[in-house]
């Protein structure tokens with residue numbers, strides 16, 4: 001569906017930008033402090049509420065709300081360059097792809113409403129503008145949505161290590177009033193990715209979210225850590241998954257016939273082989289990876305007041321394409337490091353080299369999404385909220 005293109009005046013934008021900037025500075029400060037001293041969070045009133053799959057969740061009471069502030073952190077097996085490619089979104093299609101990969105079955109829709117600043121040669125992670133997101137925060141409550149200003153960019157610490165940040169702040173605008181059956185939520189959240197001396201990346205998700213509506217605070221406070229239990233894996237895989245989704249597709253019908261085939265990955269003979277949407281090679285069911293992604297069409301026919309689920313498509317890929325996507329897509333993948341003499345080509349080569357490292361493949365989250373997709377028509381009934 002289409003959302004209004006905003007044209008907010010400069011003074012309003014400057015106001016939102018300043019709020020984002022202040023939050024980014026606070027979030028960077030917290031991140032640098034606990035990276036230096038692990039006890040820092042305890043001195044600031046944060047309590048560890050979950051330690052799972054390599055990521056920790058801390059929560060603390062919020063002086064202005066019964067919804068707690070939270071901070072999630074963990075180390076990802078990826079690099080700043082990969083994450084910069086993974087999270088930078090300049091178009092609505094980019095945003096839908098990345099939100100579908102990060103929020104999985106909770107993703108309903110997203111759009112860019114106004115673009116004010118984009119990436120620069122010095123900072124390929126830089127962006128400022130207004131976005132819209134619709135999410136299913138909890139399966140038994142109404143869908144939530146929000147209009148927010150977003151600022152992202154890269155900062156260096158005293159040692160020259162980079163932190164990529166993306167901060168979001170909910171704003172009220174009359175141009176896009178709330179839809180019926182969708183509750184508007186408020187949030188002030190930051191996603192930070194700090195380069196560690198060993199080249200890996202420490203992620204931090206920090207901030208506050210008030211879901212509004214009828215969701216009790218104790219439900220939300222308890223559910224939040226669970227929602228983020230797989231963040232380490234998700235951020236580690238994000239760049240590869242995005243490259244798969246954005247790669248040109250092979251038409252599966254053009255290459256399919258019924259005879260038994262040999263799996264190109266493990267050499268198993270299979271009658272029910274699947275064709276990889278990326279390379280077209282036949283793959284047995286053990287060697288596939290299923291990736292959910294939004295259908296990239298304009299949904300003119302859908303009633304925006306009722307439409308709660310962005311139509312999703314599940315595409316099958318082989319593990320070889322996941323580990324080493326066939327080509328570099330997008331122009332925003334230029335290296336964040338200082339420009340080398342070889343210019344962009346040199347950086348591109350470096351990028352491909354760094355992304356061919358072999359990662360453990362965690363496919364359980366992908367296959368489990370098959371079942372959750374089946375309750376596709378779970379429209380909100382009255383009484384939820």
Ligand SMILES: [Zn+2]
Nearest residue numbers: 263266284287
């Ligand atoms: Zn196989």
Ligand SMILES: [Zn+2]
Nearest residue numbers: 276279318321
């Ligand atoms: Zn493939």
